[in-house]
Amino acid sequence: MTAGELARRLLFLIRRRQHLDELDEEMRLHAELCNRAASRKFGNTTLLKEKSREMWGWNWLDDLAKDLRYSLRLLRGNPMFTGIIVLTLALGIGANTAIFSVMNAVVLRSLPVKNPQQVVYIHATGQPHHTWNTGIWGWSMSTGVYEQLRAEHPGLSDVMAYVPMAFGKAAVLYGRDPEEASADMVSGNFFTGLGVQPVCGRMLTDSDETNHTAVAVLSYAYWSRRFGQTCSVIGHPLYIKGVPFTVVGVAANGFEGVESDGSTDLWVPLQNRPGLNAWGSESDKSFYANPQWWCIMMIGRLRPGISRTAAAARLTPIFQRAAYAPLGGKPQKGEKMPTLAFDGTKGIPGAKEVYEKPLRVLLAMVGLILLIACSNVVMMLNARNAARRHEFSVRIAIGGSKWRLLRQLMAESLLIVAAATALGYFFAFAATRAISRWSALDQDFSPDRTVLLFTLAIMSAIALLFGVAPLRNALKTPVNLALKTTAATAYSDRGRMHARKVVIALQMCICLTLLVAAGLLLRTLQNLQNVDTGMNTQGLLVFGISPQQETRSGAETIRFYESLTNRLRSLPGVLAVTLMGNRLGSGGTNNTSVYVDGEHPRGGSGMVRWNTVGPDYLATLGIKLEYGRDLRESDSANAAKVALINDTFTKQYFKGQSPLGRSIGISSKIQFTVVGVAADSKYAGVTEEAMPMAYFPYKQRKGIGTMQVEVRTAGNPTSFLQVIQREVRQLAPNLPLLQPMTQQAQFDESYAMQRLVAWLAIFFGLLAAFLVATGLYATLAYSVTRRTAEIGIRMALGAQRGEVVWMVLKESIDLCVAGAVVGVPLALAASRVLRSILFGVKPSDPLTICLGLVALVAVALVATLIPARRAASIDPIRALRYE
Amino acid sequence: MAPDRSSRDEIPPGTLDLLILKTLSRDHRLHGFEIAEAIQRISADVLRVEEGSLYPALQRMLLKGWLKGEWGKTLENRRARYYTLTRAGQKQLEHEMERYARVSTAIARIIQPA
Numbered sequence: 001m002t003a004g005e006l007a008r009r010l011l012f013l014i015r016r017r018q019h020l021d022e023l024d025e026e027m028r029l030h031a032e033l034c035n036r037a038a039s040r041k042f043g044n045t046t047l048l049k050e051k052s053r054e055m056w057g058w059n060w061l062d063d064l065a066k067d068l069r070y071s072l073r074l075l076r077g078n079p080m081f082t083g084i085i086v087l088t089l090a091l092g093i094g095a096n097t098a099i100f101s102v103m104n105a106v107v108l109r110s111l112p113v114k115n116p117q118q119v120v121y122i123h124a125t126g127q128p129h130h131t132w133n134t135g136i137w138g139w140s141m142s143t144g145v146y147e148q149l150r151a152e153h154p155g156l157s158d159v160m161a162y163v164p165m166a167f168g169k170a171a172v173l174y175g176r177d178p179e180e181a182s183a184d185m186v187s188g189n190f191f192t193g194l195g196v197q198p199v200c201g202r203m204l205t206d207s208d209e210t211n212h213t214a215v216a217v218l219s220y221a222y223w224s225r226r227f228g229q230t231c232s233v234i235g236h237p238l239y240i241k242g243v244p245f246t247v248v249g250v251a252a253n254g255f256e257g258v259e260s261d262g263s264t265d266l267w268v269p270l271q272n273r274p275g276l277n278a279w280g281s282e283s284d285k286s287f288y289a290n291p292q293w294w295c296i297m298m299i300g301r302l303r304p305g306i307s308r309t310a311a312a313a314r315l316t317p318i319f320q321r322a323a324y325a326p327l328g329g330k331p332q333k334g335e336k337m338p339t340l341a342f343d344g345t346k347g348i349p350g351a352k353e354v355y356e357k358p359l360r361v362l363l364a365m366v367g368l369i370l371l372i373a374c375s376n377v378v379m380m381l382n383a384r385n386a387a388r389r390h391e392f393s394v395r396i397a398i399g400g401s402k403w404r405l406l407r408q409l410m411a412e413s414l415l416i417v418a419a420a421t422a423l424g425y426f427f428a429f430a431a432t433r434a435i436s437r438w439s440a441l442d443q444d445f446s447p448d449r450t451v452l453l454f455t456l457a458i459m460s461a462i463a464l465l466f467g468v469a470p471l472r473n474a475l476k477t478p479v480n481l482a483l484k485t486t487a488a489t490a491y492s493d494r495g496r497m498h499a500r501k502v503v504i505a506l507q508m509c510i511c512l513t514l515l516v517a518a519g520l521l522l523r524t525l526q527n528l529q530n531v532d533t534g535m536n537t538q539g540l541l542v543f544g545i546s547p548q549q550e551t552r553s554g555a556e557t558i559r560f561y562e563s564l565t566n567r568l569r570s571l572p573g574v575l576a577v578t579l580m581g582n583r584l585g586s587g588g589t590n591n592t593s594v595y596v597d598g599e600h601p602r603g604g605s606g607m608v609r610w611n612t613v614g615p616d617y618l619a620t621l622g623i624k625l626e627y628g629r630d631l632r633e634s635d636s637a638n639a640a641k642v643a644l645i646n647d648t649f650t651k652q653y654f655k656g657q658s659p660l661g662r663s664i665g666i667s668s669k670i671q672f673t674v675v676g677v678a679a680d681s682k683y684a685g686v687t688e689e690a691m692p693m694a695y696f697p698y699k700q701r702k703g704i705g706t707m708q709v710e711v712r713t714a715g716n717p718t719s720f721l722q723v724i725q726r727e728v729r730q731l732a733p734n735l736p737l738l739q740p741m742t743q744q745a746q747f748d749e750s751y752a753m754q755r756l757v758a759w760l761a762i763f764f765g766l767l768a769a770f771l772v773a774t775g776l777y778a779t780l781a782y783s784v785t786r787r788t789a790e791i792g793i794r795m796a797l798g799a800q801r802g803e804v805v806w807m808v809l810k811e812s813i814d815l816c817v818a819g820a821v822v823g824v825p826l827a828l829a830a831s832r833v834l835r836s837i838l839f840g841v842k843p844s845d846p847l848t849i850c851l852g853l854v855a856l857v858a859v860a861l862v863a864t865l866i867p868a869r870r871a872a873s874i875d876p877i878r879a880l881r882y883e
Numbered sequence: 884m885a886p887d888r889s890s891r892d893e894i895p896p897g898t899l900d901l902l903i904l905k906t907l908s909r910d911h912r913l914h915g916f917e918i919a920e921a922i923q924r925i926s927a928d929v930l931r932v933e934e935g936s937l938y939p940a941l942q943r944m945l946l947k948g949w950l951k952g953e954w955g956k957t958l959e960n961r962r963a964r965y966y967t968l969t970r971a972g973q974k975q976l977e978h979e980m981e982r983y984a985r986v987s988t989a990i991a992r993i994i995q996p997a
Contacts, residue, residue: 001946004948005947005948006945008945008946008948009946012946022954022964023938023942025962025964026914026915026964027934027938027940029914029915029916029957029961029962029963030915030916030919030934030938033916034916034934044935047935048934048935048938048939051935051938051939052938052939052941052942053942055939055942055943055944055946056946108899279934
């Protein structure tokens with residue numbers, strides 16, 4: 001076909017109405033002239049027009065349109081049936097799209113930057129002895145390493161650095177009200193290296209880094225949320241931790257930084273003033289002046305054609321030289337030098353490792369649900385097509401082609417699948433938003449192009465399946481059936497009924513597996529919720545405060561916290577107030593080698609977990625004081641150094657002797673006297689094992705900065721937020737409350753993954769049960785209809801209603817038993833996969849499996865109820881009159 | 884078959900395009916009925932184009948770009964689609980003529996008495 005021909009063909013399609021009218025007119029003239037000539041006769045106009053039109057090759061499109069229109073009319077004619085199958089499929093497709101969408105965002109999606117496959121996180125296998133670290137072990141580098149790699153980077157085209165300005169969020173002030181935002185300090189080439197363009201203003205430059213310019217770039221999301229997408233924000237001042245910055249640009253839409261724990265709101269060049277230290281540290285020395293402090297995270301771009309391992313190998317010697325430069329140039333005896341490792345930027349680092357496995361499990365669950373949904377729909381379509389055999393045979397008898405019939409059935413399938421996909425995609429949008437909220441991962445899980453392709457692939461597969469399903473109906477319709485059909489013979493197809501039963505039994509077995517999985521995860525969730533945290537979280541509110549260091553010395557900070565806690569204590573309804581360095585349940589802990597009576601203790605792990613806390617710590621949190629005393633306001637900087645320890649500490653390092661009066665420490669220099677022993681309580685999260693733990697008074701430790709304030713209230717803790725905010729504002733007008741929430745909510749967040757997975761699994765289990773119930777109901781109802789005459793005869797011969805009910809019930813019980821026999825081993829095998837996600841329950845937990853079986857039987861009984869009653873209410877006389 | 888058609892011959896297969904093209908190249912601008920009439924007249928009533936083949940053929944040739952259709956008025960002031968030959972149609976005509984000549988010579992050779 002030539003280009004001109006194609007163009008004319010398309011033009012015909014576009015202006016077909018006009019073309020057909022013209023053809024019509026032409027024929028009319030011809031016919032008229034023929035009549036006048038009398039010698040000629042004009043043939044069949046319609047046929048002629050049809051044949052002329054055929055020349056343009058668009059007939060298939062007309063036919064398709066016709067088939068679709070007919071199908072649409074048919075489906076609209078039976079809205080109940082159409083609604084059920086579309087909804088069934090939409091739930092299956094929606095669940096798959098939603099879970100895949102989350103999987104895509106957490107595990108598969110690349111950073112929205114230029115050539116993301118070249119971008120790598122620069123990690124190390126460790127760091128030298130006698131250096132310390134903030135952040136994630138193996139992810140942090142020293143300034144020396146950064147500067148050296150920045151200057152010398154064979155194999156990489158760019159090396160970028162990023163450092164959070166706080167653990168969590170930093171205090172920001174724009175206009176009047178203080179607020180919090182996640183802010184990173186980055187190298188000057190951060191945006192150019194990643195290839196992220198500005199939407200407004202400019203991005204950062206190398207000179208911004210060298211001069212430590214006080215300028216800030218906003219993320220698109222933050223800019224939209226907080227500044228209403230107006231470019232006029234550029235040039236305005238914005239205070240970060242009390243330091244004025246000028247907004248100079250907004251980054252491209254979609255780029256939310258490279259941090260693992262959520263999106264970044266704004267970026268500034270690396271700063272060298274101590275007040276804006278790395279990770280919001282309260283050290284009075286900037287990280288630039290601290291060569292042994294490993295706190296900088298790095299990301300790089302591979303040169304084209306070089307592999308990750310090759311590039312890492314080439315950079316490692318440079319890295320090692322720089323790493324040991326401040327330590328005399330070489331490692332200690334027996335120390336193994338760390339090497340570099342490059343990780344790709346696919347997925348969300350941190351979350352990827354935690355969520356990948358549960359997501360795979362969920363993906364398998366929704367896959368099975370889709371299977372159930374599809375088999376239900378196929379069964380329903382087949383049942384309906386069987387009921388339409390009369391129509392089919394009439395159509396064929398009067399000369400319709402089987403191909404035409406098949407084409408029409410396929411058009412119907414296509415319509416159903418398309419509608420279900422559209423609806424399912426819409427479900428997925430809503431679902432991903434909800435999942436994002438529940439997951440405690442501050443991430444956007446909405447479907448993107450990859451997800452759309454995935455959904456379309458599912459849709460094509462289903463459409464194909466449904467296209468093949470009616471093949472039998474279309475091809476096996478005997479012409480003479482039209483004359484013979486009666487109510488009974490039309491439905492008599494033993495083979496088909498048998499196939500349905502096999503499908504139902506398989507569905508039951510899948511359903512049992514899903515119910516058991518859901519049950520195990522529900523038990524896990526219950527166990528997590530019922531974990532004894534060792535304290536009373538009821539009425540406990542927690543928020544962070546980050547005093548701005550530029551204006552404060554250590555003593556001033558302590559005075560600030562003293563007056564803050566005193567003010568809060570005086571509020572009506574506030575029962576007690578205390579402070580702590582690491583927030584309980586947030587995952588952050590301090591772990592250090594312990595000294596007992598000046599020496600490393602023998603036995604045990606040799607480690608201690610510790611926290612810096614305020615006075616009345618145990619009393620405020622409701623942790624049991626075993627013996628000795630709680631910390632007091634009087635445990636000040638000048639007073640004798642004291643500490644609390646927990647039961648496990650006593651057991652491991654004091655072997656049951658009284659620890660009171662003994663000294664412990666986390667360095668050889670400063671020793672603290674043990675004044676009290678507390679019962680074990682949870683620290684990092686609810687699932688942790690008890691560890692040796694020490695509490696030190698905050699006034700007796702150096703470098704106090706951001707603290708978490710715990711407030712015990714009488715009543716609903718969150719209702720106190722406003723009063724507390726007002727009180728804090730009076731003391732320090734520019735300080736926002738950082739991440740305020742109830743302590744219980746904070747603990748709940750520590751098992752957010754398990755909670756999310758459990759909720760989703762329960763939802764999917766119920767969905768599976770619902771789908772199986774509808775499938776079973778439809779099958780039994782169909783079976784009862786089919787056997788109406790038979791039941792009528794039985795009753796006429798004296799069968800009791802109870803026997804009839806039993807007959808239907810038995811059918812359902814048989815299916816249930818068959819499903820359970822195959823399902824129990826399958827469920828046992830499948831639940832082994834869950835082992836790593838479970839908490840406090842074994843995968844083979846007999847109680848859960850029993851409950852799963854009970855649930856399955858309940859589902860079967862509910863689905864049987866209506867058909868059984870209908871069977872029992874059959875009137876023998878009327879039933880026999882059908883024949 | 885209607886009895887009045889029995890005396891006429893069918894158009895040999897594959898030559899309809901040639902006949903239409905040739906007719907248009909001679910008379911330049913005709914509508915559908917005129918083309919049929921012209922073929923019948925010039926062939927001295929031997930060849931007769933049925934409208935059942937004429938209009939599909941015209942549509943096909945429009946699609947191929949050999950013909951151009953323009954709406955005009957007949958002498959009786961009726962609207963009609965007038966067909967003219969395009970450059971591509973002209974070429975196609977030459978091509979068809981050549982082919983016809985080749986085939987008819989070959990046929991003539993076969994049926995000539997030896």
